[in-house]
Amino acid sequence: MTTGSMTARDRARRHPRYLPLVPLFLAVLCSLPLLAPAETVGTLNEDLTAILDDPALRAAHVGVAVDSLTTGRRIFGYNAGKLFVPASNMKLLTTAAALLALSPDFRWETRLLTDGTVTSGVLTGDIIVEGSGDPTISGYFHDGDVLHVFRRWAMRLKEQGVREIGGDLVIDNSAFPDQPYGKGWDVDPVNCFSAPRDAFTFNNNCIQLDMTPSGRTGDGAHFAMEPVTDYVRVTSGLICRKDAGPDVVNLEYTTPRALSVTGSIGSGTRTITRYVAVNHPAYFGGFVLRETLDAAGIVLKGDILCARNCPKTVDIGARKAKKEWTTVAVYRSPRLAEIIKVVNKLSNNLYAELLLLATGRAAGATGTEGSAAAALAALRRAGMDTSGVVMADGSGLSRHDLVTPDSVARLLRIMAQGPHARSFIDSLPVMSVDGTLGVRLKGSRAAERVRAKTGTMTHVRGLSGYVTTVKGETLVFSLFSNNHVATSAVDAATDRIILRLLDYSSSER
Structure with missing residues (x-):
């Protein structure tokens, strides 16, 4: 992967x-x-x-x-x-x-839409991300910048004078049925190799977790995550050993967003990297998008909602039927x-x-x-x-x-x-x-x-x-x-x- x-x-x-x-x-x-x-x-x-x-x-x-x-x-x-x-x-x-x-x-298109108007910097309505199953919203085609697409969307909103979004961030991931895993898969919930499928996919529906030993026997490790996000919370029982035995790292989700890391690594070990699949991938993408908007000075007042496979869901058809939606930005994938x-x-x-x-x-x-x-x-x-x-x-x-x-x-x-x-x-x-x-x-x-x-x-x-x-x-x-x-x-x-x-x-x- x-x-x-x-x-x-x-x-x-x-x-x-x-x-x-x-x-x-x-x-x-x-x-x-x-x-x-x-x-x-x-x-x-x-x-x-x-x-x-x-x-x-x-x-x-x-x-x-x-x-x-x-x-x-x-x-x-x-x-x-x-x-x-x-x-x-x-x-x-x-x-x-x-x-x-x-x-x-052929190119996928992912659209950012809104149903509101901007008054004094406040967008009085929702924004919708209309997913199409594009796998390229990541750093691979953007010189390693994982947040490239989200930053461009934030820039586009700022160009329209938006400093606050009064409504919700709605992820329309209804293009595909709710089938995160294939028939006959040997699914490992933490392994990016079998990451769940979703019509709105961000960063391969995975995080990169780097673990570097503190260098002192009995101490733990330093963790770094890409993208930098609070979506996955790491609790560590990983300790440093003095001996040069094999490194043992065990990963397990204790809740959909809480990742437990246990095991032991040598104090002289270089950084160990694991690619970890996320749960609720559309919500993950929406969560990081909200963090990106916040970093750009745009505050989201509402919730993150998805059509399916999300902590909070919404009837996308009913939501879209209520108002007229205008396109804010369109991301087109490579060929x-x-x-x-x-x-x-x-x-x-x-x-x-x-x-x-x-x-x-x-x-x-x-x-x-x-x-x-x-x-x-x-x-x-x-x-x-x-x-x-x-x-x-x-x-x-x-x-x-x-x-x-x-x-x-x-x-x-x-x-x-x-x-x-x-x-x-x-x-x-x-x-x-x-x-x-x-x-x-x-x-x-x-x-x-x-x-x-x-x-x-x-x-x-x-x-x-x-x-x-x-x-x-x-x-x-x-x-x-x-x-x-x-x-x-x-x-x-x-x-x-x-x-x-x-x-x-x-x-x-």
Whole structure:
């Protein structure tokens, strides 16, 4: 997951190097068949079969599909039609469907509205934040400034002479049903990895909590929070040890806004950072917005109200129907083509979930189930066979998700041959360069020759994408392993397969 804070490395990830792989695709795409009849390639078949025959993998459920994008041939298959839990490889389907249904130029809009007038510095009415499911109200696209959007809204109100808001701050988060978590998720309430979904999302619905030991044995730690807010109250039982044993930090919510931190850390330990999901995310965003307004000299006299999943709720439809609302400010997200880089390169789960819901909303669907149906329909229209696909969410957090290596390989061919090839391919991590592949096979021949999406959960591994061979041929591959115990053996086998594919030649017959 990402948070509002952005390191120099994160900034670099936003501008990945443009690789020869993309022009190669664009040069050969339109004239190629999607798939020719399968052929067995002698040497490659023997080598990959030997890799998969590792004793550590024999009890696992493993599947592989490798196609040549250049010739359209299936060059290797192993359980390619079997079903697998894909983990974050599900994001390939989510981002592809969004590109097809929404276009690379799609942008979310979040509106700040008011129903009042300003008299002597007092806004005699409410302000409403109209959420649309935009995941980018954070620091990631704003040079690390978590409060960038909220500060601009405060500035806009001040330009209109507002020093006091007499009514309420109303968060309209009614665009999506109240489904904070997906079906089949292993939810950890404090883990930002599975942060709750909401139509009004701020800072990935998480806080960054930094813990620095005091330096004296028996004392506690110093805490810092980003954004700086009173929304989450930390109570600490964390102590400093003299010995150099392992650091143990336990986080638990005792109430929706009270976070208990216990455990022990070495007195010489450097700062420990945890990314903590918040409860009631729309209320969290409204709370920090009120703090931002207050810092700008604008006092909110009323309450913070939300349409749903909030300590205090309000009938948004009835509230809006009473008066005419005028727009104070509009925040427009970056283009979808930029946003899907966060989904695929950094494997951001919340972005993926909100992207799926946006795809559904554009088709008139609601909720995860309806949005998944809309996404699969978009993929079918593009030529993908979705009969072997179960899409329970957009991120791959659900163990109810199912795909086949065949279906993912076909999707990759479709996207490489379609009008959104550049946006899709550019969104994938580059081997040894960025994202979740930034340190993988570092210094090997695979560096910069592979663009692929990772998938990782307990007993689940996936890697699917594109590889350019040393002879310039482009291969599409999809590899999955489920129910394995030796994760390191699976990762090693996957790397060996990638390295072997680099040497593939169409003359191997």
